[in-house]
Amino acid sequence: MILAADDRAIAQAAQALRDGQLVGMPTETVYGLAANATDDAAVAKIFVAKGRPADHPLIVHVVSAEQVPIFAAQVPDFAQRLIDAFWPGPLTLILPRQSGVATASAGGQDSIGLRCPSHPVAQALLRAGLAMGVHGVSAPSANRFGRVSPTTAAHVQSELGPDLLILDGGECDVGIESTIIDCTRGEPVLLRPGQITRPQIEAACGRAVMDKDAALQPAPRASGTLESHYAPRAKVRLMSAPDIAAKLQALGPHANNLGVWSVLRPDDGAGLGAGVVWRAQPATADQAAHALFSVLRELDARGVQQIWVQLPPDTPEWEGVRDRLQRAAA
Numbered sequence: 001m002i003l004a005a006d007d008r009a010i011a012q013a014a015q016a017l018r019d020g021q022l023v024g025m026p027t028e029t030v031y032g033l034a035a036n037a038t039d040d041a042a043v044a045k046i047f048v049a050k051g052r053p054a055d056h057p058l059i060v061h062v063v064s065a066e067q068v069p070i071f072a073a074q075v076p077d078f079a080q081r082l083i084d085a086f087w088p089g090p091l092t093l094i095l096p097r098q099s100g101v102a103t104a105s106a107g108g109q110d111s112i113g114l115r116c117p118s119h120p121v122a123q124a125l126l127r128a129g130l131a132m133g134v135h136g137v138s139a140p141s142a143n144r145f146g147r148v149s150p151t152t153a154a155h156v157q158s159e160l161g162p163d164l165l166i167l168d169g170g171e172c173d174v175g176i177e178s179t180i181i182d183c184t185r186g187e188p189v190l191l192r193p194g195q196i197t198r199p200q201i202e203a204a205c206g207r208a209v210m211d212k213d214a215a216l217q218p219a220p221r222a223s224g225t226l227e228s229h230y231a232p233r234a235k236v237r238l239m240s241a242p243d244i245a246a247k248l249q250a251l252g253p254h255a256n257n258l259g260v261w262s263v264l265r266p267d268d269g270a271g272l273g274a275g276v277v278w279r280a281q282p283a284t285a286d287q288a289a290h291a292l293f294s295v296l297r298e299l300d301a302r303g304v305q306q307i308w309v310q311l312p313p314d315t316p317e318w319e320g321v322r323d324r325l326q327r328a329a330a
Contacts, residue, residue: 002153005121005167013167014128024142024156026169027117029090029177030149031156032139040104043138052145057107058138059092059115059223063126070135071112073098078205079183085204088118090178090195105138111184111220121169148232148296151175175290176320180222191222193319228330232300236329238311259299262310277302285317
């Protein structure tokens with residue numbers, strides 16, 4: 001059931017978390033499927049509900065940096081600088097895990113992903129849960145594993161059914177998942193790009209950000225880093241705007257069951273037949289991230305068989321959007 005996120009609903013959701021139940025929770029990135037992070041039996045329900053492998057770790061959401069020592073055994077100086085700069089916000093840090101804590105959430109690893117969300121409903125739920133002894137919640141995206149992440153409460157309900165308690169916090173502002181920085185190998189290592197960019201990370205922590213394959217030690221497993229992820233039912237194809245225009249021109253009236261997400265407009269010389277659903281790709285990275293998953297879901301709902309997407313610029317601010325598109329097309 002979807003509940004307006006008033007004080008009564010937030011208290012009800014916090015009680016459900018304390019009682020070992022799952023809750024659909026809005027964040028500024030995407031909606032999460034939340035469980036008490038220190039209750040391994042409750043966390044196990046997340047893996048079952050999503051159809052997610054139990055060795056694929058979850059991110060623990062905390063209300064503030066004060067909860068970090070509960071879950072993390074160590075916070076390197078550069079990681080602390082990132083916390084100071086970007087929390088609350090769309091940044092996840094992978095840190096050495098306290099022994100015996102959040103074992104299920106860690107997916108069998110000795111590290112843990114921590115994030116402090118900025119969404120006011122998420123903050124209110126985490127504060128209410130903390131007052132009941134819930135020190136953090138594990139909350140991957142509230143969808144079936146590998147599929148398109150939800151950015152509205154209705155998306156969550158369509159994925160996971162009407163019985164789940166879902167707090168309606170409106171449409172997510174960011175629209176793609178958090179940036180993930182591994183802090184367990186002595187240097188900041190980018191595991192998943194997001195709204196917070198490499199240059200911003202480097203400026204905040206005073207160190208160069210390494211790619212995950214550049215470090216000598218293997219990267220810890222982390223959410224949303226599989227080659228194929230964020231995928232709609234339709235086949236996603238990435239191409240340039242000129243290629244989209246040429247292919248549409250070649251198909252002409254024979255184009256059918258096709259979605260197009262591009263800055264290309266129907267009057268740009270290509271023309272669109274009745275079998276083509278076109279949606280405008282925003283000109284800025286933040287706007288495109290906000291729209292991305294909603295557009296993929298809408299085109300899927302319209303029953304298109306292919307979605308042609310204009311691959312955005314290869315610049316730091318677009319890295320998160322490009323990452324999600326490349327995984328959706330894999």
